[in-house]
Amino acid sequence: MDSHGNKEIEIGKIIKLLIKKSWIIVLFVIVTTGASVIYSNFTKPTPLYQTSASLLIQDSASIINTLQVFIKEPPVMEAVIEELELERSMEGLANQINVQTVQDSQIVKIYAIDSDPYRSAEIANTTAKIFKEQVASTLNFNSIEILYPAVVKENQPPINPESNRLIMFGMVLGGIIGIGFVFLMDSLDNKIRSERDIENLLEIPVLGTVSKYNKKTLTANKEKKVEAYVRGDVSESKTG
Template identity: 40%
Template sequence: MSSFPEFDDRQHEYKQAKEINLKEVLQVLKRYVWIIIFLTIFTTSAGAYYSFTTYTPMYQATSRIIIGADASLITTLKVIIQDTTVLEKVVNKLELSYPPEVLSNKITVGSIENSQVVTITVLDSNPEQAATLANAVAETYKEEIPKIMDFKDVKRLSDAKVNPIPINQDRNKTVIIGFIGGIVIGIGIAFLLDSLNNSVRKEYEVEELLGIPVLGSVSKMKKKNMQKKKKKQARFEYRSETLGS
């Protein structure tokens, strides 16, 4: 036996309350399961529709150049790569249908840490076009930078290659978000509707409303239960008749 009976009683009451709360949660979910299922199907379908109708595969290609300068000068030279002075030449050379400002938004200029290697990365919906643009920008920059800053120490390190794999090929992300969101929203609405429902469903609710203890309750009559009772009664009568004879 425990030397702390009061603690044991409290622990027992806590376990009972926890079990009751868990049962109530499961009952609420079961009562409004059709809402949860409907919202989950709706949000998942909406996510799938949005993903497959708005999805555009994007491809990336990178060209590398070497700039023979110190870190501070390289920073300045990198900025000029995306300047309209250089990109306008690229637009005219490739006869692009959009202005230099649009081309600038497709380009990301970076550098490998502690080196003179500068990367020119282009993002486009066409993999061949992405590689063509990256190489054209690198070549045009090498040609134009001596005219702009009288700087000639720029070398092509590697050309951009066509990458047939899109960088945003994961289209299931929106579908998964829609699925999880539907479940969360459905559960939230289920508990909201349950809190707004003022009907009396539990014995303790009757006790709280009337202020008197409940001595007993009548279980819900179901067709399945009635059939079981009839079968049991028929078996009992059959046995009684057999024993009597």
């Protein structure tokens, strides 16, 4: 029972301590959250947008797989850069393009990523057009159709939206640091505040306590005693 009671007392003491020093915890949370917001604004990623053009290649799966590799080859990339007057290398443009075959179909999608959504659509559509032309002229293959050109949706969101995880992490970190700081301050505080503190320090039981008196309290008590004494004398004289 004693150990259970001690645990309840300790938990109550911790809760009171955290409530009393809650302003310190709030201060740490504000500081770390503010720092996280500032850092997030300075390291905010450039928004990137993705669009896609769909091609229909009417042939076997093996031919389709062979042809889609040709999409990111230098002849196609060079022609796209020249037509759109892009200021980037063929390798850089190839890194902006991703080609995928829709499963169990003859449809190939050309994805283009760029910081400008409209330029992304231009890259996807121009790549699809030049690929179709060069395959026809180089390989004499004419069974390619552009099914759906790339279009930009209204208010199209970026593929790398801003994340609030860093800000949330800052809030949690501030709370943890604040609570730790409160406990540290309490552990360094050697003031005796209760009978339990005396018992823990001296390792002996407390037999009694003396109420705290100040000069004002002593004067008031003295005046009450004098007044009571005078009243007592007056009462005795009347009786006599």
